[in-house]
Amino acid sequence: MRELNMVKAINDALDVMLARDPDVLIFGEDVGYFGGVFRATEGLQARHGLKRCFDTPIAEGGIIATAIGMGAQGLRPVPEIQFADYILPAFDQLVSEASRLRYRSGGEFWAPITVRSPYGGGIFGGQTHSQSPEAIFAHVTGLKTVIPSTPYDAKGLLIAAIECDDPVIYLEPKRLYNGPFDGHHEREIATWAGHPAAQVPEGHYTVPLGKAAIVRPGEATTLLAYGTMVHVALAAVEEAGVDAEVIDLRSIVPLDIETILTSVNKTGRCVIVHEASRFGGFGGELTALIQERCFYGLETPIERVAGWDTPYPHAFEWDYFPGPARIAAALVRVMEIN
């Protein structure tokens, strides 16, 4: 057991898998010698060789197309897209090819690829370094979408994703790389030091895809979140003084519907939080699922707290960001109605 921040935990997962499985290859823009713009692949080329962790041309469509072709032959490529905002040139490859290859070929070919990509805001990255595209991928049948919120989960989920025979979009909350950011941007930056989930075992372990974590048990309301917003939600719960049950979904596809329904049936209330803009966001799907399956157990309407329906604005980053105050207000609202 060591204490690692999230970047180092991801690096550790990649290191473990490179050592363990010769079919694992890592590639992407700046990931090789340099070690990645966020340092996630630091030292991997030096340790495992040029052919295991290498740089690519700046061509996201080409990166994913190449990964699919390698995967179809039996490798387990782990391509990196430098920012989730840049994944769109590869959208056709992910939607039309990776996700459907197994289905359309009658099981003759499949693409066991894991696409890592940092997502989310809170770093003053403006419109092109801040977006949260998870709902777009959740909508594409045949893709799995995984979003960790702690160093421990980041490593275990990444190893599970790499070992999975389906294509996985693995979104890394970049604001959590160095600390469990609680949304209070005005305060001193917290690091992972001393956080229990920063205790990361050495070697191989997995956190199963499709299993949510109850990160704070509670009775008053259910609060669903993933990625960065898990920590913001926890802060909001304390500040609102509401005994919320906070569930970290960890993967949105596959979705742990059982854990969600059990909690909502118990509390009768639900607040859903994500950083992506609200309209058409994954919160809409969660809301629909809950009302379909828990309608008579609900005491109050489901609340969604999300980014506004604007592009991610540079100067207004903290106005856009669904911070603790907005989440706390929603918690108070769901508790006021009887």
Added chain:
Amino acid sequence: MSNRPPLEFYVPEPPARPGQSSDFAKEAVPKAGLVRRPDALASAVDLRDLPFELIRVLDDDDQAVGPWDPGLSPERLRQGLKAMLLTRAFDDRLFRAHRQGKTSFYMKSTGEEAIGAAQSLEMEAQDMCFPTYRVMSWLHARGYPLVDMVNQIFSNASDPLRGRQLPILFSARDYGFYSLSGNLGTRFGHGVGWAMASAYRQIDSIALAYTGEGTTAEGDFHEALTFAAVYRAPVILCVTNNQWAISSFAGLAGTENTTFAARAIGYGIPGLRVDGNDFLAVTAATRWAVERARANKGPTLIEFYTYRVAGHSTSDDPTRYRPRDEAEHWPLGDPVSRLKQHLVAIGEWDDNRHAALIAELDTEVRSAVREAEAVGTLGKSKPPVSEMFEGVFAEPDWRLIEQSREIGGRDA
């Protein structure tokens, strides 16, 4: 006032439209046998003239001439002829099956049969082809069971792709035929990835990927070429330039300014421009590129110059946008006739044997169609609806299990 000429907005137009006389006057058809054949391991820098030539082996007297003559055995030539004739017989029969309402869609390879047939026979069993929908002769050359093919086209209960894919968008891994899809160009880069994987694992399986000339305008084409060149991938990247992308003539993909083979120059890889209706030239160019790929000299781009004789698909009517008789004026002739005439010229074939082979293949195709019809044509038979939910993931998640239960195994 400036005395500059006004700017002119240019939109390319094909040489002839319906009602006009077909005009291939601009298509220079050089004599066979004239293009030099450099060593397959030569530096790409020394090969920059080749994309502007046209490699041809069969001459006007049906003889194989020049340095690119691959010296194929008569057996191999007959094998190629048979694969091409089978493709044609199959296309004719299944096109008719579509008109009879037995399936929803079909696409013919007419006029382009030499490309898939020659390359399929030249490449080895462990190699992988990343096809377009117009290289079905690849499968016919390798003896893919006709009845399985018809079952797929009918999407019936015996469809190897389980009713999930549009007719003729096959997948046949054991025949070196990667899964097709209906969007263009997306698999070009998969071929590069496959080749890179082979190099990384040091296994002897090179890749061959196809795209049409129209699709060379897609970013996928250029990204695949970039990756192939950068990592020196053992892949043969083929452009089947059949002049037409539905109604768009090759000029809309840029051919008025250069050749498709010449795209290679910008990537620093060899580009060959080959008579795609010449079975021997296709074989020879492929052999050259294969030797290069297996020797770690990286990718080759090959443009196969050919003509799409049929419509784009059963949903297309080419007389709406090109002269009705254009195919007859195509200067490179018909690939089947040319190979047949060559075999006749070298005393290895005759009209009787040819007619007998056509009859035999037609019977084979008819019998496969009958066998598939006995299972059922489109809508008359299909795999169990529960299979609709299989293969989305390695293991279905709760959604798929629930939805499969919801439909209750009941067909619509």
